[in-house]
Amino acid sequence: MSYVRRRPKSAFYAKSKPPHIVPVTPAGRDKDPQGGFGDWTLRAGDKGQYLARPPVTVNFKGTLPEFRNDSRLSKARNDFIKKAMADEKARNEAVFDQALMILSQSPTGRDLLERMTKAGYEIVFDDGRTRSLGAGGLCDPANKKIILGSTDDPEYLALVLGHEAVHAVQYTTNNIFPNSSHTPQTAIKLSFAIEADAYAQQTQIALELAHGDPAGPKSQWTMGGPLEQMRKRFKNIVAAAEKTLTKKENLTNGAAVAAAFEGFYDNIVLRSFYEDAHMNWSESLAPQIMRKPEDQKQHFFRDLASDDIASNLKHKGVAYLKQHTPHIDFGDARHSGLTDETQKRVNGFYTGFRPDDPQPKMKTFGVHVKDAAKWMFGRDADTNVVILKNNTVVRNKKRGGPKI
Incomplete structure (x- = not known):
């Protein structure tokens, strides 16, 4: 089988190609009253007509795996594979440089990249892991890695990197990741919350790239x-955020992020996917850790208060839900409700693993979408989840590597 493969493209094509980057110091126009251009020290565009921020410095480690000579193959075949892998590596680096430059133009993107890098995360391309899960990117908090899939679309890659950076920051700074101490229904509620946060900040990045930074020069680079x-794939999430932009300040004060966060909860495909993923995880893990009566005191017993969730979801260091939706209740049907199918699985879980407990009282929300994972990734849901077991990341044993 030939190593050379067709490079995957993003699910949605960008309508505009990113302008060519011309890294020269700008001068002569759009100066602020203090002189200079602040962070906008580069020019972008085929004629250098736009001002741009420099890319954030990150720990990019290239493409995996590295070439290894195979003694079973001829020299000509090894040379062919070596060159193909070198070409793939060069293309990945070129697209990554553009994606990093794009993401660095967003104030939210810059903040996430800086926090993620400070926490020690590295970024690599590894098609073996991303393709096995049908995902464009992964966050592996156990090894502090963001794992990207090859693509020729830098705008798509910038969005993927931004989404996974949110998860890296969540794991590093917040204590709301699902773990084996949480009941299955609580784990689903927390999964909804951290994913809503990631999609909301991904939407904010796209809005900032389109509208520009209000604090920046008039000729700043936008796209x-x-x-x-984002509009094509997550229409309801983006629409919720854009409705807030009738007030200019909502682009910068976190209101658009809070609105996009709420928009996530209307997406029944995403909800069904995360319900399935966490029930699959709970049902597969429980037989391994619930072997003695005393294990019930350590696993699958705990809830998390609504205020603890809202306080630990932050945009640029600010708990935006506390500010813009102070009365949000993560115990209501919208934020914690489950479909009838999932409620039956939760009841079965209690019967099998916590038989002395009363059946939990759950709220109902939404309609279960069969094969939601195939709608999203084309894979089984239980290969696309990462969760914490006593603050330690647990991977699904069927395939290596977590997907958040």
């Missing part, structure tokens, strides 16, 4: 491609 991609 509409990422926002168009």
